[in-house]
Amino acid sequence: MKDFLQRHVLHNLGLKLxxxxxxxxxxxxxxxxxxxxxxxxxxxxxxxxxENLEISSETxxxxxxxxxxxxxAVRGLQPADVSADIELGGIRPGERTFDLxxxxxxxxxxxxxxxxxxxxxxxxFDARLTRQIPVHPRVMGTFAPGYTIARVTAEPxxxxxxxxxKRVQAVEAAITDPVDASGTLEQASFVRHAYVSDPLxxxxxxxxxxxxxxxxxxxxxxGTR
Numbered sequence: 001m002k003d004f005l006q007r008h009v010l011h012n013l014g015l016k017l018x019x020x021x022x023x024x025x026x027x028x029x030x031x032x033x034x035x036x037x038x039x040x041x042x043x044x045x046x047x048x049x050x051e052n053l054e055i056s057s058e059t060x061x062x063x064x065x066x067x068x069x070x071x072x073a074v075r076g077l078q079p080a081d082v083s084a085d086i087e088l089g090g091i092r093p094g095e096r097t098f099d100l101x102x103x104x105x106x107x108x109x110x111x112x113x114x115x116x117x118x119x120x121x122x123x124x125f126d127a128r129l130t131r132q133i134p135v136h137p138r139v140m141g142t143f144a145p146g147y148t149i150a151r152v153t154a155e156p157x158x159x160x161x162x163x164x165x166k167r168v169q170a171v172e173a174a175i176t177d178p179v180d181a182s183g184t185l186e187q188a189s190f191v192r193h194a195y196v197s198d199p200l201x202x203x204x205x206x207x208x209x210x211x212x213x214x215x216x217x218x219x220x221x222x223g224t225r
Contacts, residue, residue: 036071037114039064042082044100044121048089056126056164056200061118063100069111082107084116093165097122126164130204134158135194136173137211141182149181150216154209159194163201171196174203181213188213 042063046055063084067074083106086098099120102113135154143149159174176192189212195203 034071035068036074037066037068038074038077039066040077040079040082042079042084042105044084044086046086046088048087050088050091052128053088053091053093053125054128054164054200056124056167057122058200060123061121064117065105065107065113066115066117067107067111068114069108073108073110077108077111091125093125093127095122095124126166128162129165129168130160130162131168132158132160133171133196134173135176135209137176137179137192137209139179139181139211139213141180141184143182143215144185146218147185147215148218149213151214153212153214154194155212156205156207156209159203159205159209161196161201162204163198167198167200171198171201176209176211179211179213181215184213184215186215 042065044061044063049055065082065084067077067082084100084104085106086100086104097120100116100118102116105113105116107113135157137152137154139149139152154176161168161171161174174194174196176194179190179192181188181190189210191208192211194205194209
């Protein structure tokens with residue numbers, strides 16, 4: 001009996017007592033930690049969207065995720081700790097409704113998903129189209145008496161745009177930021193950026209546009225005839 005006690009009970013007794021104390025302390029800490037809930041506004045992440053496809057919905061939804069768990073875990077939660085992931089592999093052009101369930105939510109293990117709002121959302125997809133369109137400069141100003149604008153040129157005269165096919169096809173031209181040519185008597189050049197008003201259509205050309213305004217005296221063309 002004495003050998004049994006020495007071999008199985010008294011051997012490393014200090015370490016055993018320390019482990020027991022730590023286990024009891026951990027159990028008490030967990031038992032005292034009440035359950036808490038928190039709601040986070042989480043962006044929806046889309047994965048594996050096909051190369052030639054675009055999301056053509058103007059508004060991309062966000063999800064409010066309500067989580068429950070130990071208060072210490074809730075208090076230490078950071079927005080980056082939670083994400084909502086949607087798989088888009090194999091998706092085709094058209095309309096699609098997606099369910100948003102706990103299976104799409106990634107969160108710390110100690111927390112459970114209680115509620116997701118919205119539980120589903122709707123998106124539209126379209127094929128990607130890239131094309132060139134002309135640049136139309138916007139020129140304004142107050143000019144000297146007897147002078148008028150004879151010609152306005154843009155260099156480059158076209159830009160490349162890309163985006164959902166139907167929306168790209170609807171764009172007729174890119175326009176420049178306003179050019180104030182007040183006081184110009186012969187000609188002047190200005191550097192401006194070109195853009196399109198559709199937020200889903202991207203101007204691929206990164207270089208700014210040089211707008212040249214050429215003036216003439218009113219009636220000068222008539223006088224040369």
